[in-house]
Amino acid sequence: MTSANIRPASDYPPGGDAFRHRHLIGIAQLTPWEISYVLDAAEQWVDLNRAGAAKHDDQLAGLTIINAFFENSTRTLLSFEIAGKRLGADVVNMHAAQSSVKKGETLIDTAMTLNAMRADAMVIRHGSSGAVQLIADKVDCPVLNAGDGRHEHPTQALLDALTIRRRKGKVEGLTVAICGDVLHSRVARSNILALTLLGNEVRVVAPPTLTPPAMERMHVTTFTDMDEGIRDADVVMMLRLQNERMDGAYLPSAREYHALYGLTPKRLEKAKPDAIVMHPGPMNRGVEIDSIVADDPVRSTITEQVEMGVAVRMACLDILTRRKRGVAGWN
Ligand code: ASP
Numbered sequence: 001m002t003s004a005n006i007r008p009a010s011d012y013p014p015g016g017d018a019f020r021h022r023h024l025i026g027i028a029q030l031t032p033w034e035i036s037y038v039l040d041a042a043e044q045w046v047d048l049n050r051a052g053a054a055k056h057d058d059q060l061a062g063l064t065i066i067n068a069f070f071e072n073s074t075r076t077l078l079s080f081e082i083a084g085k086r087l088g089a090d091v092v093n094m095h096a097a098q099s100s101v102k103k104g105e106t107l108i109d110t111a112m113t114l115n116a117m118r119a120d121a122m123v124i125r126h127g128s129s130g131a132v133q134l135i136a137d138k139v140d141c142p143v144l145n146a147g148d149g150r151h152e153h154p155t156q157a158l159l160d161a162l163t164i165r166r167r168k169g170k171v172e173g174l175t176v177a178i179c180g181d182v183l184h185s186r187v188a189r190s191n192i193l194a195l196t197l198l199g200n201e202v203r204v205v206a207p208p209t210l211t212p213p214a215m216e217r218m219h220v221t222t223f224t225d226m227d228e229g230i231r232d233a234d235v236v237m238m239l240r241l242q243n244e245r246m247d248g249a250y251l252p253s254a255r256e257y258h259a260l261y262g263l264t265p266k267r268l269e270k271a272k273p274d275a276i277v278m279h280p281g282p283m284n285r286g287v288e289i290d291s292i293v294a295d296d297p298v299r300s301t302i303t304e305q306v307e308m309g310v311a312v313r314m315a316c317l318d319i320l321t322r323r324k325r326g327v328a329g330w331n
Contacts, residue, residue: 025145031197089121112138124148152186152193155313162312163304176200176237204223238278262290
């Protein structure tokens with residue numbers, strides 16, 4: 001999809017009615033309409049980012065964005081930092097390892113301290129589900145969830161939806177197989193919410209030990225057989241085995257996991273011939289995905305996902321700070 005496919009602005013309600021939220025905590029709070037609004041807003045940044053200018057717009061000039069990451073991150077932190085800077089904001093990063101959290105400060109005290117610094121927006125990642133909402137309830141500025149525990153990672157789902165829409169020309173009526181460690185994955189949860197909401201058939205493919213309970217309530221079909229689960233899929237989305245979240249042995253061995261659930265070229269033949277392969281990163285090559293698949297220039301969208309991440313985060317930062325900036329109609 002190119003910028004020519006962007007919906008005309010007249011399709012949306014004016015101003016703040018197009019996106020009613022003060023924070024971006026999860027996909028669960030969004031309507032399909034709001035998701036499309038963010039994706040359309042992100043489209044414009046893709047072209048500008050490709051044009052290569054370091055900074056495109058100073059619309060966030062004078063604003064301070066704090067990236068408070070209580071859990072490690074490479075791509076998400078960098079992506080938010082680049083997004084903020086491209087829009088002209090001052091961006092500061094706080095890493096938990098260097099923060100007072102290590103000295104025993106409570107989350108609420110940390111939130112109040114950050115609030116007192118009068119940030120114009122905060123981007124927060126935390127290892128506990130619900131922690132970002134807790135902070136959002138205490139601070140005066142918009143808060144963006146950059147991943148909380150096993151709960152949600154909304155900007156990942158938005159960038160994935162944008163990647164699918166650009167590759168497939170649409171993000172509705174597709175069959176999407178989300179495969180691997182679904183149990184520990186906030187990426188899977190946010191993607192299930194977004195992709196079902198947008199009208200796709202979503203399948204979850206995982207060993208029984210890594211399949212969350214009551215998946216039917218999320219309107220997905222579960223499979224334990226990988227070949228069955230990816231059969232005729234338009235999109236095969238692989239997940240990382242999240243060993244850091246496992247409190248016991250969920251799998252006999254990485255080798256056995258690869259044999260049953262690893263995405264190999266042979267296994268990929270079960271999906272549609274033009275199926276795309278996605279992975280949120282970081283990848284465990286040779287475990288959940290073979291390098292030959294991950295690096296396939298035609299099928300793999302992995303680097304494109306990273307690229308879309310910057311555009312989606314620019315759109316989110318722009319939209320959520322419009323009230324603060326007094327943009328007309330966003331009171
Ligand atoms: N980067 C993603 C996340 O933060 C996926 C992963 O870590 O496997 O959840």
